[in-house]
Structure formats: C-alpha cells, structure tokens
Amino acid sequence: MILAVTFIASLLLVAAAKPMDRRAMVVHESRGEPARGFVNSGVAPAAKDLTLRIALKPNNIAGLETALYAVSDPASALYGQHLTADEVAEFVKPTDETVSAVSDWLSENGISSAPITPAGDMLQIVVPVSKANELLATDFSIFTHVDTGATSIRTLEYSIPASLQAHIDFFHPTTSFTRPLARPKFTAVKKVSPVPDVAPVSNAVPASCATTVTPACLQAIYGIPTTAATQSSNKLGVSGFIEQFANQADLKQFLTSLRTDISSATTFTLQTLDGGVNTQTRADAGIEANLDTQYTIGIATGVPITFISVGENNADSVDGFMDIITTLIKEATGTRPNVLTTSYGFDESDLSRAVATTLCNSYMQLGALGTSILFSSGDGGVSGSQSQTCTTFIPTLPSDCPFVTSVGATGGITETAASFSSGGFSNYFAIPSYQATDVATYLTTLGTTNSGKFNRTGRAFPDVSAQGENFEIAWDDEFGTVDGTSCSSPTFAAIIALLNDKLVAAGKAPLGFLNPFLYSATGRAALNDITTGDNPGCSTNGFPATVGWDPVTGLGTPNFARLQTAVGL
Ligand SMILES: *[C@@H]1O[C@H](CO)[C@@H](O)[C@H](O)[C@H]1NC(C)=O
Numbered sequence: 233m234i235l236a237v238t239f240i241a242s243l244l245l246v247a248a249a250k251p252m253d254r255r256a257m258v259v260h261e262s263r264g265e266p267a268r269g270f271v272n273s274g275v276a277p278a279a280k281d282l283t284l285r286i287a288l289k290p291n292n293i294a295g296l297e298t299a300l301y302a303v304s305d306p307a308s309a310l311y312g313q314h315l316t317a318d319e320v321a322e323f324v325k326p327t328d329e330t331v332s333a334v335s336d337w338l339s340e341n342g343i344s345s346a347p348i349t350p351a352g353d354m355l356q357i358v359v360p361v362s363k364a365n366e367l368l369a370t371d372f373s374i375f376t377h378v379d380t381g382a383t384s385i386r387t388l389e390y391s392i393p394a395s396l397q398a399h400i401d402f403f404h405p406t407t408s409f410t411r412p413l414a415r416p417k418f419t420a421v422k423k424v425s426p427v428p429d430v431a432p433v434s435n436a437v438p439a440s441c442a443t444t445v446t447p448a449c450l451q452a453i454y455g456i457p458t459t460a461a462t463q464s465s466n467k468l469g470v471s472g473f474i475e476q477f478a479n480q481a482d483l484k485q486f487l488t489s490l491r492t493d494i495s496s497a498t499t500f501t502l503q504t505l506d507g508g509v510n511t512q513t514r515a516d517a518g519i520e521a522n523l524d525t526q527y528t529i530g531i532a533t534g535v536p537i538t539f540i541s542v543g544e545n546n547a548d549s550v551d552g553f554m555d556i557i558t559t560l561i562k563e564a565t566g567t568r569p570n571v572l573t574t575s576y577g578f579d580e581s582d583l584s585r586a587v588a589t590t591l592c593n594s595y596m597q598l599g600a601l602g603t604s605i606l607f608s609s610g611d612g613g614v615s616g617s618q619s620q621t622c623t624t625f626i627p628t629l630p631s632d633c634p635f636v637t638s639v640g641a642t643g644g645i646t647e648t649a650a651s652f653s654s655g656g657f658s659n660y661f662a663i664p665s666y667q668a669t670d671v672a673t674y675l676t677t678l679g680t681t682n683s684g685k686f687n688r689t690g691r692a693f694p695d696v697s698a699q700g701e702n703f704e705i706a707w708d709d710e711f712g713t714v715d716g717t718s719c720s721s722p723t724f725a726a727i728i729a730l731l732n733d734k735l736v737a738a739g740k741a742p743l744g745f746l747n748p749f750l751y752s753a754t755g756r757a758a759l760n761d762i763t764t765g766d767n768p769g770c771s772t773n774g775f776p777a778t779v780g781w782d783p784v785t786g787l788g789t790p791n792f793a794r795l796q797t798a799v800g801l
Pocket residue numbers: 658659660661662663687688689690691
C-alpha cells in the first residue's frame with residue numbers, strides 16, 4: 233500500500249521534470265524468439281503489477297572465484313578454510329557507486345526498491361506493466377506454455393540507460409522463460425513387493441540388484457557403511473520444488489522393509505520457504521520427494537536430513553532456485569547443510585545467459601561457505617532435461633554451472649551408462665581448468681562424432697555418476713521402481729555426507745565444493761571408471777562412455793573405502 237502511494241506521488245514530479253530525456257537507452261538483453269514451447273498470446277495488461285528483480289554487478293566476483301578454488305583445491309594451502317558469510321558478501325556486494333547510480337535512476341522514475349540478498353546485489357521492485365514498459369523501453373507480453381497452458385509475462389528485448397550497463401547485470405523476469413518444472417524421467421511406478429532386506433555378505437552384491445535397487449544394493453555396490461553417523465551439525469539438505477511432498481508414512485514403510493537395521497521412525501526435518509508446505513495426505517506424496525528423502529535417509533545412515541520445501545510463492549522467476557540459495561547463504565554454519573542435493577533442472581537456453589550466470593554465481597557463494605552442491609544431470613540424454621526433438625544438443629542447467637557437481641546415471645551390477653543420463657557441453661559457461669585436460673582427451677578420442685552439435689569450449693558435464701535405474705521406493709502405500717538421475721544425485725550426496733561426518737568427527741572441515749578434489753589424481757582414483765554405454769538424443773547415439781572422463785558418466789561412480797582414504801581418513 234505504502235509503495236503504491238509513494239509511486240503515484242513521485243510520478244507527478246517525474247512527469248514535470250521529464251528525466252527520461254537525459255538517458256540514452258541501449259538494448260541490454262534480447263532473444264530472437266521465446267523459449268521452445270512458448271507462444272506470444274498478446275499484450276500484457278497495463279495495470280497488472282510486475283515484481284521485477286534487478287541484479288546489480290558484484291564488485292569482485294572474480295575474486296570470489298579465486299577464493300572458492302583456494303579453499304576447494306586439495307593442493308592449496310587454504311584447502312578446507314571455507315569463507316564466512318561476511319567474507320562472501322564482501323566480494324558479492326555492489327560498489328557504492330553502483331548502488332547510488334541505480335537507486336538515483338529508480339527514484340527519478342518514482343520507484344522505490346529494496347535489496348533482497350544479504351550482500352545487497354539483488355533489488356526487488358513492484359511496478360505496473362505500463363511503468364515497466366516505459367522504464368525498460370519495451371513491451372511486455374503474455375507468453376503461453378503450449379503443453380500446459382501456463383502463462384507468464386515476459387519480453388524478448390529490453391533496454392536500460394547506457395550509463396547503467398556497467399552497474400546492472402539484468403532485470404528479471406524479462407527474457408528468461410521457466411516452463412513448469414518437470415520431474416526427471418520416471419518409469420511408471422510398478423506394483424512390486426519389496427525385495428527382502430538381505431544384508432550384503434562382504435563384497436557380494438545380491439543378484440536381485442540387477443533388476444531392483446535397494447539401499448542394501450547400493451551399500452554392497454559402493455561399499456557404503458551401515459553404521460550410524462555421529463555429528464549432529466553435519467546436515468544433508470534435499471531440495472523440494474513444485475509441491476512435491478515427502479511423505480512420512482511412506483518413509484516409515486520404506487525403512488520398515490528396506491532398512492530393518494535402523495529405527496523405522498528415522499525421519500527428516502522440514503524447512504520451508506516461499507510458502508512451501510509438506511502436506512501429509514498419502515495420495516499427495518511426490519515420487520521425486522519420496523525418492524530423494526528415502527534414499528538420503530536410507531543411505532546416509534544417521535546423518536540429519538533436511539527436506540527443504542520451496543513453495544510456488546517465489547518471485548525469483550526461476551522456480552525458487554535462487555531463493556533457496558539466498559536462504560541457505562543466510563544460515564549459520566552448523567545450521568546450513570554441508571551437502572545439498574537437487575533433482576530438478578532446466579534446459580540451459582530457457583534462461584538468459586545473464587540470469588544463468590547469476591544463478592551459477594550463487595552456487596559459487598554457497599560453495600565458498602563449505603557446502604557441496606550436487607545436481608542430477610537430467611534425463612533426456614543429449615536432448616536435455618527431458619527427451620525432446622532437437623537438432624543440436626541441449627545442455628542442462630544448473631548441472632552445467634562449473635561450481636556444482638553434476639551427477640549422471642548408471643545401471644547394472646557391472647555398471648554401464650544409463651541411456652537417459654544427460655551430459656554434454658555448456659554454451660554459457662567456459663570450461664573450468666579442473667576438467668580441461670580430461671575433456672581435451674575425450675574430444676580427441678571422440679574425433680568428428682557429433683561435430684557441430686555441441687560447443688567444444690563449454691563447461692562439460694556430468695562430473696560423476698551413480699546408480700539410477702530400478703530404485704525401489706515406497707509411494708502412496710505401495711512399492712515400485714523408478715529411474716532417473718534423480719536416483720543418482722541423492723545417492724552420491726549421501727556418500728559425501730557420510731564422508732563429511734567422519735571428517736567433522738576428526739575435527740576437519742567438510743569437503744565443500746567437490747570438483748577440484750574429484751578431478752585430482754587422488755579423487756579420480758577413488759571412483760570406478762564407467763566405460764560402456766552412451767546417451768542418445770537429437771536423432772544421434774549421443775556421446776559414448778569411454779575410459780576416463782566422459783559426458784555420460786563423468787569420472788565414474790563412488791567407492792566408499794577409496795574415497796575415505798582419498799579425503800585423508
Ligand atoms: C560456446 O561456449 C563459449 C563458452 O565457453 C561461449 O562463450 C560461446 O558463446 C559458445 N558458443 C555458442 C555458439 O553458443
């Protein structure tokens with residue numbers, strides 16, 4: 233209310249002074265056409281309020297990147313000396329000059345703004361469409377997502393004053409599109425009765441693991457201990473989006489059948505933001521949320537699990553992906569999870585390069601604080617987050633951000649790449665040095681295969697992989713199996729959480745941003761190289777898995793005992 237009154241009053245002053253005349257406008261972001269699957273269905277109503285976020289240029293993001301690698305590279309003297317939130321904010325906050333240049337321009341236009349991040353690098357304003365059109369010399373339209381009928385207000389191009397280009401990264405939402413978030417691929421949940429929980433004998437993997445994967449299978453295949461973790465400060469966060477609810481009764485049923493050695497009352501702590509809830513009506517249980525909670529709790533024995541339910545009431549226009557990170561950055565060490573696993577993602581081209589970069593930089597911040605960030609790589613092979621028609625390969629976000637660990641999928645007792653395992657090369661992010669040699673070797677082996685269909689200089693993903701087929705879950709009072717890299721990310725995250733438990737117990741730092749360690753000689757030696765299979769899509773066979781890193785299974789799957797040695801335990 234107060235905002236509206238201020239706005240009308242200052243608009244009159246603005247009209248008298250005509251400050252817009254002083255500003256030369258330049259196109260700041262544009263795209264030729266809406267994201268795949270969206271159509272323009274008309275002019276946005278002038279009076280409709282838009283909540284817009286303004287990303288201000290951080291004062292020293294390159295400095296933060298240097299600091300992140302210094303604390304994440306085992307070869308560095310600063311390894312494990314993660315930053316404090318204040319130290320991170322010093323790099324990320326905009327300069328005073330940036331803040332005043334942007335706020336002067338906004339107040340000339342009668343607009344008040346408020347920072348919404350701890351570092352003050354993101355502002356939020358609420359203005360009617362007519363005002364936004366005038367401010368950004370654009371015409372906001374309504375875009376409809378054809379498959380679902382969902383609508384959003386976006387534009388294909390907007391301008392800002394030339395004098396502010398050095399201060400503003402982007403206005404959002406403008407040229408980025410978010411389709412209704414899909415769950416990664418699942419086979420229909422089959423009605424199967426649970427496989428009996430046979431404790432694995434030494435290294436023997438039960439034959440049933442070839443067709444149905446349970447916690448006991450993963451413990452046997454990767455050598456994961458069943459003994460309980462001891463450190464209450466060492467939390468593992470599980471992201472929940474799109475009203476995917478993690479059901480407690482299903483979890484109890486899962487543990488009763490498949491982890492008979494631990495209390496069936498073992499559960500997660502619920503954290504919510506953006507109006508998130510975790511409805512317990514059994515029929516409303518989410519396959520994704522159940523999978524993610526059952527397999528983190530079922531494998532990371534004794535590690536405190538936080539299910540973070542991000543509601544639909546988010547103004548970040550990337551489905552709450554930015555809001556969850558802003559929330560976690562604000563938390564105290566010991567409350568903030570040491571590992572975060574997320575089994576959702578976008579096709580890279582849906583988001584503008586600027587928005588994708590700021591989202592990726594938010595993972596740089598959280599990583600510098602000491603959190604390992606894992607994402608499922610996607611389930612469409614080289615065709616993106618989901619199977620779809622395409623002529624060039626579609627990389628997935630946030631998996632292709634250099635500051636996260638992307639997890640692809642394998643299957644079988646003798647592991648081979650899962651054909652749906654997304655992987656490839658970013659068009660937005662350049663290749664980070666930690667993987668440059670591996671990727672160069674792979675590209676030499678690949679030769680001219682798929683030439684012209686992917687970007688040879690982009691950040692390559694996934695980094696690692698884990699089992700992702702035939703995971704048995706309890707869902708809506710039944711047992712069934714699911715497939716997807718959604719199985720793989722929680723599995724790998726659970727293993728990292730168990731390693732962190734031992735590190736914290738030994739008075740050491742948690743692992744934090746994993747990739748410099750994983751790609752080191754010690755890290756890669758602790759992984760099982762997967763050398764068979766491929767990830768078809770876009771009418772090709774996709775990429776072949778090979779000896780060494782490949783864009784289907786990354787460096788390979790975990791071996792707990794070797795990882796434990798590799799991290800110095
Ligand atoms: C290829 O990736 C690089 C980042 O390494 C990027 O700068 C370039 O624009 C990309 N090319 C295309 C055609 O997207």
